[in-house]
Amino acid sequence: MKKLILLLLILAASFYKADAQKKPVAVYYLIDTASIPAADRIFYIRTNYNTYEYILNCSCLMPWLSDATFIRSVNNKGTILTQAQVDKLKLLTLRELIDIIVKYSVVRKKENIFYFIENREGRLLKYKVDLREPESEYDRERLLIVIPPK
Amino acid sequence: MTLFLYNIARAQRPTDTLNYLVDTAKTPVRDRMFDIGREGDYYGYQLACKCLTWQNDAVFTYRVDQKGTVVSPNDLKKMNLSNLTRLIYVAKEYGIYRRDKTVFNFIEKIGDQYIKHRVYLLEPRKNEIAY
Numbered sequence: 555m556k557k558l559i560l561l562l563l564i565l566a567a568s569f570y571k572a573d574a575q576k577k578p579v580a581v582y583y584l585i586d587t588a589s590i591p592a593a594d595r596i597f598y599i600r601t602n603y604n605t606y607e608y609i610l611n612c613s614c615l616m617p618w619l620s621d622a623t624f625i626r627s628v629n630n631k632g633t634i635l636t637q638a639q640v641d642k643l644k645l646l647t648l649r650e651l652i653d654i655i656v657k658y659s660v661v662r663k664k665e666n667i668f669y670f671i672e673n674r675e676g677r678l679l680k681y682k683v684d685l686r687e688p689e690s691e692y693d694r695e696r697l698l699i700v701i702p703p704k
Numbered sequence: 705m706t707l708f709l710y711n712i713a714r715a716q717r718p719t720d721t722l723n724y725l726v727d728t729a730k731t732p733v734r735d736r737m738f739d740i741g742r743e744g745d746y747y748g749y750q751l752a753c754k755c756l757t758w759q760n761d762a763v764f765t766y767r768v769d770q771k772g773t774v775v776s777p778n779d780l781k782k783m784n785l786s787n788l789t790r791l792i793y794v795a796k797e798y799g800i801y802r803r804d805k806t807v808f809n810f811i812e813k814i815g816d817q818y819i820k821h822r823v824y825l826l827e828p829r830k831n832e833i834a835y
Contacts, residue, residue, distance in 0.1 A: 584734070586732065586735070589731075589732055589735075590730075590731050590732070590735055591727065591730050591731065592787070593725065593785065593786075593787040593788060594727075594730075594731055594737075594787070594788045595787075595788070595789075596737070596788050596789055596792070611789045611792065611793075612753050612754070612755060612792060613753065613755040613792050613793060613795075613796040614753055614754040614755045614759075616759070619755060619757075619796050619799070619800070645734065646734075647733075647734045647735070647736075648734060648735045648736070648737065649737070649752045652752065652753065652754055653754070656754045656759055660759070
């Protein structure tokens, strides 16, 4: 009986640990395309029916080297943040963001939750966004969401 | 036969030109994509896009002793400048097909004037990233 309890305890501990490792980390990125010169912008933002899309034209996602699309619902109102709250957050650089999504496309394990912070008429709004699964050029043509590079 | 070979050589020659103005100073630090530095006899521009095969970054280089051409601001306005999206797209195409279709020219602002250099895109290498 003692042995059984010990075994159960070990099992429970290991499950607990595995569960703790799985918990995704929240990451924040401040989208501020207005301050970047037009030629150097690689984020394209638009609405497509009822989804709001942030398209990162990095050609970086495996296995098709496709662009990354972050989506959220148009109805998502977001939460208002103050400047002090944003200063406290650890914001990602664009490179770190690309590293994370490339790693996700290779390993296919959701380790992060993405939050984008937007500046809308002086108000800072936080939105939870999802990374769309990488899609091939064929899929993009089929869905008619091709963005021809200039 | 000679004509045939000549045609093949002609077909493989780069046909397209891409001019890009490297101006990282205007972009906020968080959003900068370029790492510029000198390594030995080469200047390198590392574009951290992970867009070549094996998750490589696109690295453009030119030799230190290569003299660039001076471009006046008036000429720059007439020039057909590309954007970063296009640059990444072309680099990706090279990573897949390994065909030199494009001549890359990078323009940098040094003091008052602009200097144009022809740069070469390095081939992607297989590396050991433990993902």
